Amino acid sequence: MLKINNLHASIEDKQILNGINLKVKPGEVHAIMGPNGSGKSTLASVLAGREDYEVTEGQADFQGEDLLEMSPEDRARAGVFLAFQYPVEIPGVSTINFMKTALNQVREFRGQETLDAVSFLTFMKEKMKLVEIDQSLLSRSLNEGFSGGEKKRNEIFQMAMLEPKLSILDETDSGLDIDALKIVANGVNKLKKKDNATIVVTHYQRLLDYIVPDYVHVLYNGRIVKSGTKELAQELEAKGYDWIKEEADATTA
Amino acid sequence: MSNASKPDNQIDQLSKKFDQFETMLNGSKGSIHETRKAAIAHFLKNGFPTSKNEEYKYTDLDKAVSKTIDFSLEPNASEFGASELEFGKIKDLDAYELVFVNGQYQTEQSSVPNLDGVIITDFKEALSSDSDVIKNHYSKYASFEKDELVALNTGFSINGSVIRIKKNQTIDKPIVLRYINSVVNDQTQNHPRNLIVAEESSSASVIEIYGDVGDHVSFTNEVTEIVIAENSQLDHYKLQLNSNKAFYTGTTQVMQASSSRFRSYTFTVAGSIIRNNLNVDQDGEGCETHMYGLYLLNGNSHVDNHTTVDHKKPNSYSNELYKGILDDKSKGVFNGKIYVRPEAQKTNAFQSNKNILLTVNAIVNSKPLLEIWADDVKCSHGCTTGQLDEEALFYMQARGLSKDSARSLLLYAFATEVLETVEIEPVKAYLEKIISDRLH
Incomplete structure (x- = not known):
């Protein structure tokens, strides 16, 4: 589904990604872990098409298409979903209205019929139930004045609505208490299907107790320096990141 | 000659x-x-x-x-x-x-x-x-x-x-x-x-x-x-x-x-x-004043709003909200004066002017002026002028919205704060139509 090959990216002439290689197949859950500043969020942003970053080398292929050539909206329409670390507050636009506009543009792109008000509402109610979110929240201005937990839950709701092939959760656990974390993870698990994949970007192992990864990758200095299974995440939780750093620094030195 | x-x-x-x-x-x-x-x-x-x-x-x-x-x-x-x-x-x-x-x-x-x-x-x-x-x-x-x-x-x-x-x-x-x-x-x-x-x-x-x-x-x-x-x-x-x-x-x-x-x-x-x-x-005492303004400009339009509220007696209130969206080479001027006279104790006066500039050639001159002689009052004013929020645009694009529709949705949302103060429904609908046509 996703093949990343030797991906390099920079922001304002500062090199952040230094050759990422990653393959994600349908049905898989990949966790990307790493110390602060290792490039985790940059990778997520580059895949979603944030224009602040410049790809200087390498390729990313999504379902046979050159992902890096696509506009952010076309990536979303093709099935890439980024759950933001810091969801943006947009006064004056309700989540419902926003999702209605977004969903219909996505459906049009996918060759599906657009939804009228009634079918949209039916569809939305189904997804609301799935991710345990209240309609009163969705009638309010998008993320405006939402708590951290409400914002993240709204991200998962939008993910449910847009039915992506590849979901990238960027530090979705940051700032969540354990109850909110469980609700969010529960939502993600319910949305898991055989033909879609998830990349979970996180600093802590905690989230991975609830969203169990098939593969764990450790990012350091813009490279994947170690890959393994969920046991690697537990090891990182127990021992911290220093041993990884030492190992990686020794190899490059 | x-x-x-x-x-x-x-x-x-x-x-x-x-x-x-x-x-x-x-x-x-x-x-x-x-x-x-x-x-x-x-x-x-x-x-x-x-x-x-x-x-x-x-x-x-x-x-x-x-x-x-x-x-x-x-x-x-x-x-x-x-x-x-x-x-x-x-x-x-x-x-x-x-x-x-x-x-x-x-x-x-x-x-x-x-x-x-x-x-x-x-x-x-x-x-x-x-x-x-x-x-x-x-x-x-x-x-x-x-x-x-x-x-x-x-x-x-x-x-x-x-x-x-x-x-x-x-x-x-x-x-x-x-x-x-x-x-x-x-x-x-x-x-x-x-x-x-x-x-x-x-x-x-x-x-x-x-x-x-x-x-x-x-x-x-x-x-x-x-x-x-x-x-x-x-x-x-x-x-x-x-x-x-x-x-x-x-x-x-x-x-x-x-x-x-x-x-x-x-x-x-x-x-x-x-x-x-x-x-x-x-x-008089206990007066209430609300002033709402919205200007959507393009081409070489030049629009200047000068407002004054003169609070002369106690226990009065005024609230002002003016917003502008300026495209092309248009120019906006906002000048809002609030006077609170010595007698006008317990006055509450608020003022806000917010502008979005869509091009580097659009200009806004915004000048709030508060002159307060009374000492027991609550007054505030604020003015912001900026571009469309790039982060918000990206967020919306990342959900599948085209950049154009993300832009018009954001601008419409910006204008809504003023539009929704209109209480006469047909007038509101009439203005909504004009504004949404303009922003698309």
């Missing part, structure tokens, strides 16, 4: 015009003519405001008018078609209406109620019937000595409206004053004059609509005096649907008595030069 085709400057043209006006009035000058004469003398002496006048620093009307307007022309006064007569008519709005084209009152198109509670007449008729409202209130609030544009309007005041809402009356429908310029064949100029008096414990809404039909330049210089007696409520709308060749200057001068409420809504969607003066005197 002399310009042989234009021997007279604007001041000479207007001086001659006033002589013609007096001849035309022959025998029916009415009680206000001495005021007209004093006002025009004041105007002819001082001319149009220039940028040297601090109040007109960013809007040099003298320069703008002298290049463009020919006051010696006689505007077309008849033969208007449906395009003029129907322009700016709000669908589904059940209202009392006075319609004017090139300043001329259109009896056929107007619908004036025959009610006990309200008297709505065109200005000319009110003059000829020696109206007490004119006698008691005309030119008592908008001082021609303080503003040349008020002086010019006062000098030529004959077309417009006189509205009296009687004591304890609530008017069931909004009152619409529609001023259309027909500029199909040539320029036009007019000087609408409105006088609105809401007597004690009354309530009404007045909607002024301005527009142009045709490709030529129009010049409108309007003055509205509003008196709101004790315990009364008046909502006043200005819908400026002018063309991008319109010159429009207007002064709304409001006098509020105790426990009265005034709400003002100003919507501007185009115009070559638009200058709005909105001055509110709170001359």
Whole structure:
């Protein structure tokens, strides 16, 4: 589904990604872990098409298409979903209205019929139930004045609505208490299907107790320096990141 | 080099015009003519405001008018078609209406109620019937000595409206004053004059609509005096649907008595030069004033909103929210003054001006001014000017919205804060349509 090959990216002439290689197949859950500043969020942003970053080398292929050539909206329409670390507050636009506009543009792109008000509402109610979110929240201005937990839950709701092939959760656990974390993870698990994949970007192992990864990758200095299974995440939780750093620094030195 | 085709400057043209006006009035000058004469003398002496006048620093009307307007022309006064007569008519709005084209009152198109509670007449008729409202209130609030544009309007005041809402009356429908310029064949100029008096414990809404039909330049210089007696409520709308060749200057001068409420809504969607003066005197305790403004500009439009609230007595409130979206090379000016006099303790006064600039060539000059002499007050003001939020745009694109629809959704959301203050549903729907068409 996703093949990343030797991906390099920079922001304002500062090199952040230094050759990422990653393959994600349908049905898989990949966790990307790493110390602060290792490039985790940059990778997520580059895949979603944030224009602040410049790809200087390498390729990313999504379902046979050159992902890096696509506009952010076309990536979303093709099935890439980024759950933001810091969801943006947009006064004056309700989540419902926003999702209605977004969903219909996505459906049009996918060759599906657009939804009228009634079918949209039916569809939305189904997804609301799935991710345990209240309609009163969705009638309010998008993320405006939402708590951290409400914002993240709204991200998962939008993910449910847009039915992506590849979901990238960027530090979705940051700032969540354990109850909110469980609700969010529960939502993600319910949305898991055989033909879609998830990349979970996180600093802590905690989230991975609830969203169990098939593969764990450790990012350091813009490279994947170690890959393994969920046991690697537990090891990182127990021992911290220093041993990884030492190992990686020794190899490059 | 002399310009042989234009021997007279604007001041000479207007001086001659006033002589013609007096001849035309022959025998029916009415009680206000001495005021007209004093006002025009004041105007002819001082001319149009220039940028040297601090109040007109960013809007040099003298320069703008002298290049463009020919006051010696006689505007077309008849033969208007449906395009003029129907322009700016709000669908589904059940209202009392006075319609004017090139300043001329259109009896056929107007619908004036025959009610006990309200008297709505065109200005000319009110003059000829020696109206007490004119006698008691005309030119008592908008001082021609303080503003040349008020002086010019006062000098030529004959077309417009006189509205009296009687004591304890609530008017069931909004009152619409529609001023259309027909500029199909040539320029036009007019000087609408409105006088609105809401007597004690009354309530009404007045909607002024301005527009142009045709490709030529129009010049409108309007003055509205509003008196709101004790315990009364008046909502006043200005819908400026002018063309991008319109010159429009207007002064709304409001006098509020105790426990009265005034709400003002100003919507501007185009115009070559638009200058709005909105001055509110709170001359009683417990007054409430709301001022909302929205300007959506493109091309070379220049729109200047100057507002003043003068809190003179205790326990009063004012709130102001003006927002602008400026595209292309358009220019916006906002100047908001709040005065809190020594006696006006326990005043709450808030002001906010927010602008979005869509290009590097669009400009806004925003200047709040608070002068507070009382010590027990709550006042705040804020102004922001910036570009569209890139992070918000990316967020929306990342959900599959095209950049264009993300942009219009964000702009529409920005405008909504002002739009949603409109309580008359058909007016709101009408404005929503204009605004969403513009932002798409």
